[in-house]
Amino acid sequence: MSSVVFSSVVRVEDGLPLSASTDYEQDPELQAARRCLKGLSKKMGQFPDRCTLRTGPYHVNFTCALGVAYLMVCTSSYPPVLAFCFLEELQKEFIVSYDARRVRSAVRPYCFIQFDTFIQKTKQRYNSPRSLSTRINLADMQTEIRLRPPYQLSPEDLQAVNGAAAPTACKYKAPSQVLSPVSLSGVVSCVLSLLCGGLNLLRGVHAIESILQNDDEDFNYVIAFFLGTAACLYQVRWPLPVLIVGL
Structure with missing residues (x-):
């Protein structure tokens, strides 16, 4: 009815x-x-x-x-x-x-x-x-x-x-990142940073050997060398992948 x-x-x-x-x-x-x-x-x-x-x-x-x-x-x-x-x-x-x-x-x-x-x-x-x-x-x-x-x-x-609809895929697209080769000055800066990092690492290893042979050596030198190595590697964290792409 x-x-x-x-x-x-x-x-x-x-x-x-x-x-x-x-x-x-x-x-x-x-x-x-x-x-x-x-x-x-x-x-x-x-x-x-x-x-x-x-x-x-x-x-x-x-x-x-x-x-x-x-x-x-x-x-x-x-x-x-x-x-x-x-x-x-x-x-x-x-x-x-x-x-x-x-x-x-x-x-x-x-x-x-x-x-x-x-x-x-x-x-x-x-x-x-x-x-x-x-x-x-x-x-x-x-x-x-x-x-x-x-x-x-x-x-x-x-x-x-009422908020009960099935979730839909997000239509927003994150901006794409385009890698481009670094300039000549960037390459030189990257190489020098790697060299400095290598030298600091080598000097840190020698400092450890010296401490093992002489107990009176200051361990702070070892810390300083390894911190220097880390700083150099941090400086090339972005140019290095781009340098590899360029090569």
Whole structure:
């Protein structure tokens, strides 16, 4: 049977629920649709102002205006024109009943729960379409939907806004490094640094031999020679690979 099942009103800025209809049904598929509605309500600002999400045998429809979103769950066979007329009626009544200042200052969930009375009455009317007297409004909405159809959301859209989408490969590419041969002065500097490093290493080895033969020698000389070797090798850490490429 085609029907409106559930409806709620939320603040777009932060997804705070302001009012909702009472729902006693425990159908697992309906509960899944309500979870989709709850997920959408937290990210309303990321979607167009009129959307439809298909989830199993149910559709989640919503519309936004003046910082407030009006959402509803209906069966998949429920006519879209009736669904959005239903939301439009909720929107008009809510704007008349609560000004923008009260909406902005709301801090508690469902602080406008008394609006549920109007939601329930409107839901009953729209679940009996033959009793509707707003034929002109229905015609206007049908024309509007034909000219500007609701954006069809996909489950991937819902997953993406809730951070559950599968990770995608990063499209950023690190800047490539191009090696080019060093200049003549760079080659000379590299060779001299290697020679100095070799000499310091050789002098360090001789200093160790001298210490082994004479106990009174100062070990600080050995440290100084090896530090000099390390410094020379550090100076050629970048030119050496480039020099090899150039050769």
